[in-house]
Amino acid sequence: MYRIMRVLVFTIITCLTLTAPWGTGLPAGEAATSILSYVESSNGLVPPELEGGHTEIEMGDVNGDGNIDLVSIGDHGSPYVNTDEHGLMVWFGDGNANWSVFQAGEFGYGGIALGDVNNDGFIDAGYGMHHNYSGVDLGDQILEVALGDGTGQNWTPWDDGLATNGEDYGMFGSDFADVDHDGDLDIGSISFGCCAGVHVYLNQGDGSWGQSFGFIGGNSDMQFIFGDVNGDGNADFAVSHQYGPVYLGDGIGGFSLEQGNLPAFVNSVDLGDVNHDGREELAYTLTNGAIKVWKWSSPGIWQDVSGTLPASGPYEAVQLFDMNMDGDVDVAAFGTGQVRIWAGDGVGNWSEIASFTTSTPGYMQAFRAGGDVDHNGYPDIVLVSDEGSGWYYQNHMHFYKESSSPTQLSIMPVSPSSFETLIAGSVTFIDWISAVPGGAPGAVALELSTHGPGGPWEPIIEEVPNNGRYQWRIPPGAPSTDEAYVRYTLTVLGDVAIAVSPAPFSIIGSSDEPISGLTAINDSPTILGNTTTLTATVESGTNVQYEWDLGDGITATGAIVSHAFPDIGTYTALVTATNETSSAQASTELLVYEDAISGLEAVNDSPTILGETTTLTATVISGTNVIYDWDLGDGTIASGAVVVHAYPSIGLFSATVTATNAVSTVFTQTVIEVLPVTPTWVTWLPILRR
Secondary structure (H helix, E strand, C coil): CCCCCCCCCCCCCCCCCECCCCCCCCCCCCCCCCECCEEECCCCCCCCCCCCCCCCCEEECCCCCCCCEEEECCCCCCCCCCCCCCCEEEEEECCCCCEEEEEECCCEEECCEEECCCCCCCCEEEEEEEECCCCCCCCCCCEEEEEECCCCCCEEECCECCCCCCCCCCEEEEEEECCCCCCCCEEEEEECCCCCCEEEEEECCCCEEEEEEEECCCCEEEEEEEECCCCCCCCEEEEEECCCCEEEECCCCCEEECCCCCCCCCCEEEEECCCCCCCCEEEEECCCCCEEEEEEEECCEEEECCCCCCCCCCCCEEEEECCCCCCCCEEEEEECCEEEEEEECCCCCEEEEEEEECCCEEEEEEEEECCCCCCECCCCEEEEEEEEECCEEEEEEEEEEECCCCCCCEEEEEECCCCCEEECCCEEEEEEEEECHHHCCCEEEEEEECCCCCCCCEEEEEEEECCCEEEEECCCCCCCEEEEEEEEEEEECCEEEEEECCCCEEEECCCCCCCECCEEEECCCEECCCCEEEEEECCECCCCEEEEECCCCCEEECCEEEECCCCCEEEEEEEEEECCCCEEEEEEEEEEECCCCECCEEEECCCEECCCCEEEEEECCECCCCEEEEECCCCCEEECCEEEECCCCCEEEEEEEEEECCCCEEEEEEEEEEECCCCCCCCCCCCCCC
16 A cells, blocks of 8 residues: 655756767767766646556657657556546646646556557557556556547547457556558557566557457566567567567567577566667666666577676666767666666767766656657656655656757757668658757658668658657558668758768568559440440559549449449549559540430230220330330320320220430330220010919
8 A cells, every 4th residue: 555745856966068069970989978967857747746656658749749748647646546647647848848737537557658550640649557447438448549639638549459368457568569560550568567468469450459469477577668679670579577578570460589598587678779780689677786788699699788787786777779869879777766877889888978866765667768858959868766765655757858058950860770671561760859959849851762871862751840750651662772761851940950861771672563554445335234344454563453433433443343334424434553662543434325226116905995904015126215205196195115094985096105315216106996895785584474
């Protein structure tokens, strides 16, 4: 049972700054020359007050204003357990590390992931939790996804099928990645402690999810992160779980344990490419506070590249990010009131470049590094620490921004990272850090070259807010290349800064032959009511799919389609041919007409006795959409191919039928004979009397 005492926290930060040119990389093996300093910037983080237990916090621009926000579903106190925290909590940032919170829903205590799962351009949230108490769709499952609307205040459940494979009690750490390369984000999550295991669910694109991998059992330290450990372009993941820390993905949703010579259970995990080989290294902490970084070398073989990182200490969590923006990934760690950062040099050497403390005891409850809240060109840090004494303790959230002030506009690529492998058609993230003197809003344009750093350049997106991240679906038709680069163009108040990826990355594209020479033909003119056959062909192209717009509101698929058009007239049918590398369109004009009337004949079933009906019938040998009009010869008119009429008197009547359609009019006659009623004779017999 948690007991709460409000603690006024004063954070003492030692600041020492030695500046180096921002955004310039260092040669491999050369020691970092910049010492970072941080200042606490937590104004507005309370309310709500927190309570105790682990949580997760993510940085992202939820409302699209160009400023990074903070998102969480809270700790054990959510919802309303000795606190005022509840549901999805968004602390909106103003670009200067001032915050204002909005809370939605009545659930909580778990992990969080941010991304656009339905590709509508708005940030959505995925989260595992323990307190699924809401009683309504938003917040009644232990693993959920909720769609955002771009405001950060309204969330719509999009979670059918999640947590349906034996998970109970709770889920926690969560992350998004395009596991199966189908162009949308999938979700992975780890158990809240014991015993719900680890699970990956594939996004079906309609608000439903299907598990592609998972298991039940084992204990966990509640951390889950996607990455690419072996550099094959498929999403892998790292977890702090009893059964092993790393699982390699197969690109279709399956995963296999790749433990090798790693320890079975680690306390904290993160992934990042520390040596620029296109494969992400695993960072973790151990129970003795050691910080470890290991590199995957080959199946079953891991290499320790921890170097001079602490072999023991107070550290409970680790993050991999280029904190000094020299082009090499660094290590940030937090635990027992201490935060430290070690600069990497790209070859496995580490040197401390920053440290500060939080109030005691400062046990780690959440730790995240990476987003640049104030656009000063350096990543910032958010954490939750357990502070207090004796039986009285309470979680406190702190935000620390790097304290330097930029003097020149610049932009620094972060991802895709050097020599990373991406798969055409899949979703990934383009990340950057920018330095904006004065912190004014800006816009970023992104372009792709598949032929080296000199271009030619194709637009990825013409303008997005300068918030450090863009979710990118790599074009399905992108060619295979190992010379892909992204160009980043930042514009602020008319000033422009441009940067290009520092090294190439690879795209595994489609092997389909591009489409050329698409033609469409048809076998019209066609008589109304008959089918028209339309045919599409290409001179070259493999795995071609054809989609038709037939011009009358009907669509069809296939190289050859047949269709009966509903009316006469001229139609233009459009066919679109696509494969993974290209698309093309062609059209064909067709005519649907009515057949002229010929062979009109009229007959009747007379002679008919007066008072009875006569049936008159008109037929044609050919003709479409024929309309029959009758003059029955006694002043009566009628319509239809067959009419029935009772003539008023005896005699001969000449009935005329006129047959018409859009292209012809013909008539003919038939004579009807009406006979008198046949007399009825009655015989009277005499009556005999006696």
